[in-house]
Amino acid sequence: MTTPLVELDNISIAFGGIRAVDGVSLDLHPGEVVGLLGHNGAGKSTLIKILAGAYKKSGGEIRINGEVAEINSPRDARRYNIETIYQTLALADNLDAASNLFLGRELTTPLGFVDDTKMEAETRKIMKRLTPNFQKHNEPVSALSGGQRQSVAIARAVYFNAKILIMDEPTAALGVHETQMVADLIKELKAQGLGIFLISHDTREMLELCDRVSVMKNGKLVGTERVEDVTEDDILSMIILGKNPREAAA
Amino acid sequence: MSDATSSKTDGLPTQEKRNFIQTLEVDTRLLGMIGAFVVVCLVFNVLTDGRFLTARNIFNLSIQTVSVAIMATGMVFIIVTRHIDLAVGALLATCSAAMAMTQTAILPEVFGLELGHPLIPWIAMLVGIAVGTAIGAFQGYLVGYLMIPAFIVTLGGLLIWRNVAWYMTSGQTIGPLDPTFMTLGGINGTLGATMSWIVGVLAVAAACWGLWSARRNKIAHGAPVKPVWAEYTVMGVVSAVILGFVAILNSYQIPAARLRRQFAAAGEEMPEGFTAVYGIPLSVLLLIAVAVAMTIIAKKTRFGRYIFATGGNPDAAELSGVNTRMLTVKVFALMGALCAISAIVASARLTNHSNDIGTLDELRVIAAAVIGGTALAGGIGTIYGAILGALIMQSLQSGMAMVGVDAPLQNIVVGTVLVAAVLIDIIYRKRIGAK
Numbered sequence: 001m002t003t004p005l006v007e008l009d010n011i012s013i014a015f016g017g018i019r020a021v022d023g024v025s026l027d028l029h030p031g032e033v034v035g036l037l038g039h040n041g042a043g044k045s046t047l048i049k050i051l052a053g054a055y056k057k058s059g060g061e062i063r064i065n066g067e068v069a070e071i072n073s074p075r076d077a078r079r080y081n082i083e084t085i086y087q088t089l090a091l092a093d094n095l096d097a098a099s100n101l102f103l104g105r106e107l108t109t110p111l112g113f114v115d116d117t118k119m120e121a122e123t124r125k126i127m128k129r130l131t132p133n134f135q136k137h138n139e140p141v142s143a144l145s146g147g148q149r150q151s152v153a154i155a156r157a158v159y160f161n162a163k164i165l166i167m168d169e170p171t172a173a174l175g176v177h178e179t180q181m182v183a184d185l186i187k188e189l190k191a192q193g194l195g196i197f198l199i200s201h202d203t204r205e206m207l208e209l210c211d212r213v214s215v216m217k218n219g220k221l222v223g224t225e226r227v228e229d230v231t232e233d234d235i236l237s238m239i240i241l242g243k244n245p246r247e248a249a250a
Numbered sequence: 251m252s253d254a255t256s257s258k259t260d261g262l263p264t265q266e267k268r269n270f271i272q273t274l275e276v277d278t279r280l281l282g283m284i285g286a287f288v289v290v291c292l293v294f295n296v297l298t299d300g301r302f303l304t305a306r307n308i309f310n311l312s313i314q315t316v317s318v319a320i321m322a323t324g325m326v327f328i329i330v331t332r333h334i335d336l337a338v339g340a341l342l343a344t345c346s347a348a349m350a351m352t353q354t355a356i357l358p359e360v361f362g363l364e365l366g367h368p369l370i371p372w373i374a375m376l377v378g379i380a381v382g383t384a385i386g387a388f389q390g391y392l393v394g395y396l397m398i399p400a401f402i403v404t405l406g407g408l409l410i411w412r413n414v415a416w417y418m419t420s421g422q423t424i425g426p427l428d429p430t431f432m433t434l435g436g437i438n439g440t441l442g443a444t445m446s447w448i449v450g451v452l453a454v455a456a457a458c459w460g461l462w463s464a465r466r467n468k469i470a471h472g473a474p475v476k477p478v479w480a481e482y483t484v485m486g487v488v489s490a491v492i493l494g495f496v497a498i499l500n501s502y503q504i505p506a507a508r509l510r511r512q513f514a515a516a517g518e519e520m521p522e523g524f525t526a527v528y529g530i531p532l533s534v535l536l537l538i539a540v541a542v543a544m545t546i547i548a549k550k551t552r553f554g555r556y557i558f559a560t561g562g563n564p565d566a567a568e569l570s571g572v573n574t575r576m577l578t579v580k581v582f583a584l585m586g587a588l589c590a591i592s593a594i595v596a597s598a599r600l601t602n603h604s605n606d607i608g609t610l611d612e613l614r615v616i617a618a619a620v621i622g623g624t625a626l627a628g629g630i631g632t633i634y635g636a637i638l639g640a641l642i643m644q645s646l647q648s649g650m651a652m653v654g655v656d657a658p659l660q661n662i663v664v665g666t667v668l669v670a671a672v673l674i675d676i677i678y679r680k681r682i683g684a685k
Contacts, residue, residue, distance in 0.1 A: 074571045094558060094562035104571035117473055
């Protein structure tokens with residue numbers, strides 16, 4: 001088997017004595033979507049924020065392409081081409097789409113000033129690909145719909161050539177049509193060879209989009225299964241009971 | 251940056267019908283503020299039988315506004331990042347005291363530079379700016395890294411720096427200050443007629459070039475631009491305002507008695523019928539330079555972009571790799587430096603350092619920024635708005651003084667205007683549907 005894109009090996013983190021993530025191991029291959037499921041507070045978002053550099057792990061090892069990676073800040077994560085789309089949309093509401101897309105990585109003129117015109121032109125290009133109808137380039141993103149805001153966040157990941165994409169409830173705030181748009185986008189990115197960690201509460205959606213699903217409960221990994229091998233009921237019982245029915249049967 | 255764009259009601263570049271103002275792409279809130287300012291001026295002009303809009307009063311109004319306006323530009327960044335600085339007036343006093351002591355006592359007595367030595371004013375200013383920046387950075391460190399709320403840090407600072415200044419000078423008035431230093435105060439340093447016109451013409455050229463190159467840049471990237479006539483209209487209005495301002499300042503004649511004293515000081519006799527005008531005060535030039543620099547920082551640098559991003563959504567900024575703690579330190583350090591620059595202007599205008607210099611300036615500065623459209627919730631504010639806010643405050647105050655309104659009533663009116671301005675802004679924002 002090829003080297004996984006990402007290996008999370010025995011990752012732990014504790015907040016004031018509570019082990020929010022406790023010895024979890026996961027891997028992710030190029031062109032694969034791995035879903036993370038579990039109740040609120042199961043530790044999915046916390047685990048993924050460790051990979052994104054928002055939290056520092058207190059134990060375990062992260063390997064990218066087989067090599068040990070030190071990720072201590074969002075900046076570090078970006079160096080490994082890890083991009084994150086957060087549950088709480090990580091957009092500055094008062095800025096326009098281009099400023100948000102390039103936030104932290106502004107294009108500059110030779111004199112070192114931010115080049116708004118060029119950034120807007122690039123944003124127009126990429127948004128045309130993702131959402132052809134998008135027009136509100138000169139308005140703060142607070143004026144955008146949920147789907148448009150999400151596409152700005154996704155455009156950011158696509159533009160900067162993410163190899164590893166983390167999507168934390170990317171469709172939670174969206175309507176039916178917009179959810180479908182994001183689903184199509186995930187399939188397209190997967191076809192391009194990105195590795196995607198997807199967090200969602202929607203089990204059916206996960207079974208449709210993911211290659212494998214991992215279930216967490218109380219900070220521990222219950223199990224990881226290929227979607228062909230499990231039913232929706234199997235997954236629900238993993239989430240609720242915290243036991244893997246296939247292992248129990250075996 | 252957000253409110254500059256939010257005034258446009260649609261994102262479609264051309265299809266929708268657009269009225270005259272929309273085609274010009276001028277910020278409607280800017281127009282509103284200018285409108286309010288014009289109304290204030292006209293009302294006072296009527297009430298004072300035309301004395302308010304004389305060259306002399308406009309000159310005085312300009313030089314009285316400079317100190318608060320300079321600090322207000324820095325307060326915009328502070329408030330945009332969701333902080334507050336209550337210590338600016340006290341910090342101004344400490345910087346002023348440091349500079350006054352440097353030029354009248356420390357340099358002459360400790361370093362043996364003779365009073366009037368050409369280096370004295372410059373060293374004093376550097377000392378002042380260094381003190382202001384260092385104190386500002388320290389307050390920023392307490393806020394950004396030690397997580398003490400800015401309100402508390404600067405409330406403490408208000409007491410501390412006001413009395414550090416008192417302690418340094420033993421409460422005495424320190425003066426007279428260095429003559430070169432005092433040219434930055436206003437009336438003691440003006441450009442005269444010819445230089446003022448040159449500066450005015452250069453400013454017009456720079457403004458038009460700026461507008462035109464922005465347009466070229468947009469076309470080069472295929473972005474929509476407004477019609478050429480709209481571009482020319484904006485250029486024409488900007489040019490008329492700049493040149494009109496210069497013309498007014500250039501029509502304020504230096505009183506004959508003062509001219510005679512100047513000739514006498516040079517050991518000459520004043521020729522019969524000799525006249526001269528003040529022109530643009532150096533302090534006003536300094537304010538314009540600060541305003542341009544701060545606007546460039548706000549709109550054209552990463553630092554400025556991160557200030558607004560952090561104000562809009564601190565978590566998003568942090569997750570995008572912005573070091574928001576260091577940003578807080580930098581913003582407060584910049585505020586400190588601006589307090590020092592204001593201290594130069596304020597003490598130079600008074601020709602000495604007095605113990606109560608800058609008292610209550612923190613409230614004027616915050617009010618100017620807020621009247622100028624800076625939202626206390628963070629993320630929104632403009633430099634030009636803050637300067638206009640300072641100008642409106644100063645106009646109200648000196649206008650009421652000229653009309654002869656009782657002192658308590660003056661403050662009641664200013665307080666009412668502050669609250670009303672914010673209310674109008676809230677209603678306006680709701681109407682255009684922005685947050």
